[in-house]
Amino acid sequence: MSTDNDIIRRSRDSPAAFGELYDRHASVIYRYAARRAGDFAADDVTSETFLVAWEQLGTYDLDREDARPWLFGIATNLLRRHHRAEAKVLKAAAKAASDEAVADDSDRIADRVDAKVATGRLARTLKGMTAVDRETLLLYAWADLTYEGIALAMQVPVGTVRSRLNRARRAMRAQLNLEQLDETENDHGRFAAAPRNA
Template sequence: MSTDSDIIRQAVDVPAVFAQLYDRHARPIHRYAARRAGPDVADDLLSETFTVAFERRGDYDFGRPDALPWLYGIVSTLLKRHRRVEARAWLSVRPDPTALVTEHHHEALEAVFEVRQLGTALRRMPARDRDALLLYAWGDLDYEGVAQALDVPVGTVRSRLNRARRMLRAAAGRTPAEEVDHGRADTTPIRP
């Protein structure tokens, strides 16, 4: 099976080969774009991402076999143009209202309040920290992948994730000890 790098290298001379890259990575890029900017904009962002990638295929770092971080970097840059749309999407973050119709009304109301607080914290978070956090959480990239996507050193990713986590912890009224390790492959500790 060809690596992404092999496909992009071939696509420089045979453009039709680039469709293989789209087939491999369109779904995660679309899902990420939809979560960030909403389903109404996700199709456009997906299309723009692969258009930019196709146009820049000759500039790709062929030493990197996996192009997914590169594609996430492109869509993250495109999202900067769509920040207003993204801000509206965060405003509409609401839990399922049927969750309120349970015998645990108190817990459900607390969850609604916490979701709103987290949405507000995400909206107020500096864009560079939010991008790192969402690429890690929703893009399912490890620290190195986030660094590649944002074209920054891994240490910068660690700093941005640390700041983002502190902001979310404060918004949720939690301490670092209350966080759950979700078993991500990159379990490098981040110091508060």
Template sequence: MRARIRAGDPDAFSRLFDDHARSVYNHAFRLTGDWSAAEDVVSLTFLEAWRLRGRVDADGGSLRPWLLGVATNVARNVNRAARRHADALARLPPGEAVPDIAEEIAGRVDDDELLVSVRAALAALRRPEREVLALCVWAGLGYAEAAEALGVPVGTIRSRLSRARKRLRRLATDTATSTSTSTSVVAAAGETREPRARSRQVNGDRDTAVRLVREKHR
């Protein structure tokens, strides 16, 4: 498979997309917090993967860690572009008021508040810590696979993940305003042991942090 990808085999890339597009999409949403942006990241990730196909090592296992590494870099660029766009909009004169549609979306309030609270907690982390958390806890990569994805030593992955977990737990203790929020933030930190390679989800996170992905609604 790696040899076919390196050679630019269209059928191999079609299979690569079928096998890993959902995983890339979920990872992209965890890094961007926006469904539309996540879709853009998926498209750009596979375009970038095609461009970088010659860099794929001839030997190795699944290409999922490599793809998630490409997606992480793409998400960084998408987030930077979104911030520049938001800054540009903020400089524009205020527009006319729009009607309040709160009643139409009342059923989504609880989920939206949970999403906001968890994303606010994650925003308190440094970008490298957020990326490692997304790869190891939510995407289920092992330390070695996450190191491959980000192009850093395994020891760097361990230290970043440890710092991320400690900061999230401290934030949950110091600033959580409700039991559900506190639980969600703590769950976002994941388990204390090393995540198993190739695991798609950390045990116990379905009703908390991984609700961000909302896979069952897609």
């Protein structure tokens, strides 16, 4: 199986070979874009990513076998333009979680409500992060890139990636700790209010 840099090398002389790169990576770029900006923007971002990649084919470093960091870097830059759409998706998730759920005795419904609330809290936490911290975390979590791959995609040193991921993880941990504290306080409140049997 040929490597990405082999495909890019051949594409410079034979444009039809570029289709192999698209076939190999378009689905992961699409999924990443859909998670970041919704399905409605993912098609555009995916198409634009490969258009920009085609236009910048001559600048690709042929020493790099894996083109994913390069493609995710292009997609991330394009997603910055679609930031409003991403903000709307996160806002909708946060709003949906804050809407009151209809009370039901079913464990299945309770689990779904809990998941929706947790999703809303995480969405609010993501929305509250700086754009570079959020992009770094999402490239790590959703694009499954290594620290080195993220550094290539964002054109920053690996140390900067580590620092951004550390900040993002601390924010997520703080949110999860707040959730546990809320649950503990709610449990204590229920126990304090419960009548004691004498």
